Amino acid sequence: MATDPRRLAFLLAVHRAGGVLAAADLLHVTPSAVSQQIARLEAEEGYAVLDRGPRGVTLTAAGRVLADAAERIEAELLEARQAIAALGEGVTGQVKLGAFQTAIRAVVAPTLAALAERHPGVEVDVREHEPAEAVRMLRAGDLDVVLLERDVDVDAPAPRGAHDVPLLDEPWRLVVPTSMPTPERIDDLRDVTWIGPEAGTAADRALRRLSRALGATPTTRHAYFDFDTALALVAAGQGVAMLPSLALQGGDVPDGVEVVGLPGLGSRRLVVRHRATRHEPSRAVRAVVDAMVDVARDLELA
DSSP: OOOOTHHHHHHHHHHHHTSHHHHHHHHTSOHHHHHHHHHHHHHHHTSOOEEEETTEEEEOHHHHHHHHHHHHHHHHHHHHHHHHHHHTOOOOEEEEEEEOHHHIIIIIHHHHHHHHHHOTTEEEEEEEOOHHHHHHHHHHTSOSEEEEEEETTSOOOOOTTEEEEEEEEEEEEEEEETTSOOOOSGGGGTTOEEEEEOTTSHHHHHHHHHHHHHTSOOEEEEEESSHHHHHHHHHTTSOBEEEEGGGGTTSOOOTTEEEEOOTTOOEEEEEEEEEOSSSOSOHHHHHHHHHHHHHHHTOOOO
8 A cells, every 4th residue: 555645744743743742733633633644654554653652652663764754755845845936036127226426337337237147027227316316216206226325424324214225335535636745644635625525415524524623624616516527627736536436446537636545534335225114125126235235245446
């Protein structure tokens, strides 16, 4: 008589629980149901599988062979269920992502190729926006993910209903015209003229932080948001500026500009923000965020 493999689950429960009563509790059935299944198993196999003694039950040699088989079957079934579940786990959907120039160039663009290979069903719609505008659009539901910048010394937690994931901290660098002496320490910056960053940006907050440390009000000229604009003005001898490392990657420094690293300049932090509600983020958003974290982790900052 062929053994019904379903009975092996009862034998395995007795083996793991140490007795018929405990196995019944484990399986949420009556003790008599366990005993009946064991008796039928023994009848089908023609061997006793339990040694019933005054101190309880133990497995016979035949019982141990069948229990080992039951464990292998259980493991195979678990693996099969996981494989079946994976068939329906293809992540799909469109993710609208808002970011600014340096973040798009250094993090977002490299993410797209890796994401297409890992999750081909995820479509990312990249839109260039200033951080303040991107935050408003995220709140309104017009964007799903935004990249933001902040001076690392400024603690700005995400508002209720949103979540921030840190991507990287990159050092601030000083860019100076080659026509002026190279600053060798922070104190050398007390009387310089700065190319003025747009108010509210990370560069603006970093400059104000540095000015407080120097005990001097910065003298500024012009106003910029795009780092390429700042570099062009520095190259024209209009002043110095403090830019993040990502703005200086890939040989983008024009002639007439020297890049200087000074202790005490601090760093800029990039974070990715998404909505965090009962139903969000979606699996597609999670996939995009995870991919960006992986890319940012591998970045080498000059």
